Amino acid sequence: MMLKRLMLLMAGALTLAPLSPAHADQLQDIKKKGELACGVLGTDEPFSFIQDPASRALVGYDVDLCNAVAKSLGVKLTLKQLAVSARIPELQQGRVDLLAASLTHNKEREALIDFSLSTFITGQKVLVKKQSGITRLDQLAGKKVLTVKGSTMEQNTKKAVPTAVIVSFDNSPQAFLALQQGKGVAYVNDETSLIDDFSKLGPVAKDYEILPHNLSTEHLAMGLKKGEPAFREQVNKVLRDLEASGEAEKLFTRWFGPTTKMKFPSRPFKIETDKVD
Amino acid sequence: MNSFDVSLLLSGQYHDWLVSGFALSIKLALITLVFALPLALLVAVLRLAPLAMLRAVGVVFVEAIRNVPLLAHMLFWYFGAPEVLPEALKLWLYERNFEAASAVIALVLYTAAYMSEDIRSGIRSIPKEQMEASRALGFSFLGAMRLVILPQALRLTVPPLISQTLSLWKNTSIAMVIGVAELMYQAQQVESASFRGFESFAFATGAYLMISLAITGASAWYHHHHPVRSA
Numbered sequence: 245m246m247l248k249r250l251m252l253l254m255a256g257a258l259t260l261a262p263l264s265p266a267h268a269d270q271l272q273d274i275k276k277k278g279e280l281a282c283g284v285l286g287t288d289e290p291f292s293f294i295q296d297p298a299s300r301a302l303v304g305y306d307v308d309l310c311n312a313v314a315k316s317l318g319v320k321l322t323l324k325q326l327a328v329s330a331r332i333p334e335l336q337q338g339r340v341d342l343l344a345a346s347l348t349h350n351k352e353r354e355a356l357i358d359f360s361l362s363t364f365i366t367g368q369k370v371l372v373k374k375q376s377g378i379t380r381l382d383q384l385a386g387k388k389v390l391t392v393k394g395s396t397m398e399q400n401t402k403k404a405v406p407t408a409v410i411v412s413f414d415n416s417p418q419a420f421l422a423l424q425q426g427k428g429v430a431y432v433n434d435e436t437s438l439i440d441d442f443s444k445l446g447p448v449a450k451d452y453e454i455l456p457h458n459l460s461t462e463h464l465a466m467g468l469k470k471g472e473p474a475f476r477e478q479v480n481k482v483l484r485d486l487e488a489s490g491e492a493e494k495l496f497t498r499w500f501g502p503t504t505k506m507k508f509p510s511r512p513f514k515i516e517t518d519k520v521d
Numbered sequence: 522m523n524s525f526d527v528s529l530l531l532s533g534q535y536h537d538w539l540v541s542g543f544a545l546s547i548k549l550a551l552i553t554l555v556f557a558l559p560l561a562l563l564v565a566v567l568r569l570a571p572l573a574m575l576r577a578v579g580v581v582f583v584e585a586i587r588n589v590p591l592l593a594h595m596l597f598w599y600f601g602a603p604e605v606l607p608e609a610l611k612l613w614l615y616e617r618n619f620e621a622a623s624a625v626i627a628l629v630l631y632t633a634a635y636m637s638e639d640i641r642s643g644i645r646s647i648p649k650e651q652m653e654a655s656r657a658l659g660f661s662f663l664g665a666m667r668l669v670i671l672p673q674a675l676r677l678t679v680p681p682l683i684s685q686t687l688s689l690w691k692n693t694s695i696a697m698v699i700g701v702a703e704l705m706y707q708a709q710q711v712e713s714a715s716f717r718g719f720e721s722f723a724f725a726t727g728a729y730l731m732i733s734l735a736i737t738g739a740s741a742w743y744h745h746h747h748p749v750r751s752a
Contacts, residue, residue, distance in 0.1 A: 388615070396714070
């Protein structure tokens with residue numbers, strides 16, 4: 245009798261243990277503070293950018309997602325503009341609660357932070373000049389391929405075409421200029437950036453082409469501090485609700501749809517998984 | 522914060538990236554030095570030449586280069602200058618490692634401009650009567666320079682030239698803006714691929730510091746073994 249009771253107690257303690265963390269939980273902290281600090285890039289149309297220079301307000305797909313999370317918690321949203329390389333440290337040091345900053349979810353980053361469900365799935369693609377005659381990825385073998393530093397593009401290009409000579413630049417306008425000047429045969433970036441660059445070409449756009457093949461699939465997700473299961477579940481619930489109510493579809497159409505300059509005919513993904521290949 | 526992961530620096534893909542960047546940085550500095558020294562000497566002599574035309578060429582070279590940041594030189598030699606070349610030559614160049622080549626051009630010109638000023642100061646520290654005496658003995662200007670002035674002047678110039686070499690070594694890091702995969706470029710790549718910025722920049726810092734201290738050491742050694750003689 246005694247033993248049975250003891251064992252029940254121990255079993256109870258074991259099942260309860262993970263539910264009662266020793267330290268305070270971030271979700272409670274945010275509610276108590278009445279404020280959700282969301283880190284965005286602010287320079288990355290249409291994910292987060294300043295549309296109206298007069299108001300200087302940050303808008304975009306990532307901003308709307310932050311808004312949805314703040315609304316679900318009934319707290320005020322504070323947006324913080326971050327540099328690409330500052331994203332992870334700012335989150336780890338607790339200066340932002342949530343990252344919505346065109347963050348690619350990959351296995352290596354999982355060691356440092358947690359991720360929400362994938363909020364945007366895009367492919368990395370290749371832009372070439374039509375006169376180069378390149379129509380397939382394997383034709384890039386041994387050729388110079390241009391891309392942007394600080395990205396997963398390099399590794400993905402190497403994986404797809406191991407003999408390609410990769411040259412990376414500080415930003416996408418420089419990489420794109422190098423392509424225009426013929427300093428490489430192809431320019432690799434994610435599809436949204438390529439379409440953005442493409443739209444800036446004007447009449448010479450007819451000389452360029454985006455190859456249909458995907459170099460890789462990029463899962464963008466929101467970033468959260470490690471070990472905050474309750475907050476992460478809350479964020480994922482918001483995302484699942486957006487998908488179920490059709491609100492996610494509307495958000496996509498608003499920022500990426502046929503009437504925007506991104507001109508995606510339809511949404512090629514759903515917010516339902518955090519799987520990364 | 523995460524702990525410092527030394528294993529990342531000792532082996533594996535990231536280690537290879539960083540080491541290849543380090544090797545390329547050293548190569549950039551050495552190749553630049555080999556071209557910059559003779560060019561600097563030529564410019565210094567030009568600036569002291571008896572003909573006003575030649576002196577003007579020297580002044581324009583030094584002032585035009587020293588008053589523009591190295592970053593602008595890099596971008597100019599990579600994105601700007603080659604655009605005036607004929608199409609066929611351009612394509613031929615671009616198929617090769619034009620990134621490194623334009624970085625070397627920018628570094629050579631920049632370093633030579635500074636070094637030539639140090640050499641000129643060295644030459645000017647030799648009393649002008651020596652040049653006059655040499656000319657009086659029938660030496661040509663170049664002959665007097667080569668046999669009388671420069672051997673004394675270059676000895677005085679070594680310490681400032683070593684200090685310019687130190688600047689050159691640090692300046693190689695700017696080549697990353699034109700896609701040259703040197704040490705800073707690779708450190709950034711490792712950071713963005715792994716988010717191990719602390720480790721990768723610690724490697725880069727250590728590598729720069731090590732070579733810089735070696736150069737400083739060479740300067741101190743030279744100073745000790747070849748003290749400046751009074752003329």
